[in-house]
C-alpha cells in the first residue's frame with residue numbers, strides 16, 4: 497500500500513474528512529508524507545490507549561488477573577487447551593455464556609477476571625459486579641444515579657461478569673429484578689457467572705423453582721459449564737505467621 501493510500505485510510509478512521517476528501521492535496525514529497533503518516537498513526541495509538549483505559553475503568557474489575565498466571569498443575573479440572581480456546585474469545589462473538597462452578601478458592605473469580613482482562617484488551621466492553629452489588633444496583637436504580645449509570649453501562653457491554661451467585665438467597669423482588677436484567681441482556685452479551693452452588697440449588701437461591709428454570713433456560717441455551725474441583729488455592733498457599741518468618745525478619 498502506498499503511503500498516500502495509507503494516509504487516506506487513517507484520515508478516514510480518524511474522521512478527518514477534509515484530509516480524506518482532498519484528492520491530490522498533497523504533493524508533499526516522500527519525507528513529508530511519511531511525517532504526516534506517523535502523526536496519524538500516533539494519534540490512532542493514543543486514542544486506542546485512551547479508550548482501553550476508559551473501558552478498564554468502567555469495568556470495575558476488583559483485581560487484575562491473567563490466564564498465564566493461572567496454575568493448571570494445581571487446578572486440574574481445566575486443561576491448557578480449554579484455557580487457550582477461552583483466551584481466543586470467540587465465545588464472546590457467538591454469545592456463549594460461561595459458568596465457573598465450584599467450592600471456594602478453586603479459581604472461579606481468577607478465571608472470570610482473567611477473561612474479563614483479556615476481553616478488555618481485545619477491545620470489548622465489560623461489566624463486572626458481584627451478585628450482591630448487582631442486586632443492590634437493581635434495587636436502587638430508581639433512587640440512585642450511580643446504580644442507574646452502572647446498569648445503563650452494563651446494557652452496552654459485550655461481556656457481563658456476575659461473581660458469587662448463590663452466596664445469599666434472594667427475595668422475590670430481587671429474584672424478579674435479576675430475571676429481568678438477564679432477559680434484557682442475554683441476546684446481546686456473553687455472561688460469565690461464578691458460583692459455589694450447582695444448578696440444582698438455583699430454585700432455593702431464587703426462592704422460586706419456575707423462575708430458576710426460566711433463568712437457566714435462557715442462560716444455558718448457549719453455554720459452557722466449567723466445574724472446578726479440588727483443594728482451595730488460598731488454603732494450600734496460605735501464609736502462616738510462624739512458618740513464614742514474618743516475625744523474625
Ligand code: ADP
Nearest residue numbers: 565566567570571600601602603604605606729
Ligand atoms: P474462588 O473465586 O473460586 O473462591 P479465587 O479465584 O478468588 O477463588 O482464588 C483465590 C485466590 O487464589 C486468588 O488470589 C487467585 O488468584 C488464586 N488462585 C486460585 N486458583 C489458582 C490457580 N489455579 N493458579 C493461580 N492462582 C490461583
Ligand code: MG
Nearest residue numbers: 604605660690
Ligand atoms: Mg470467588
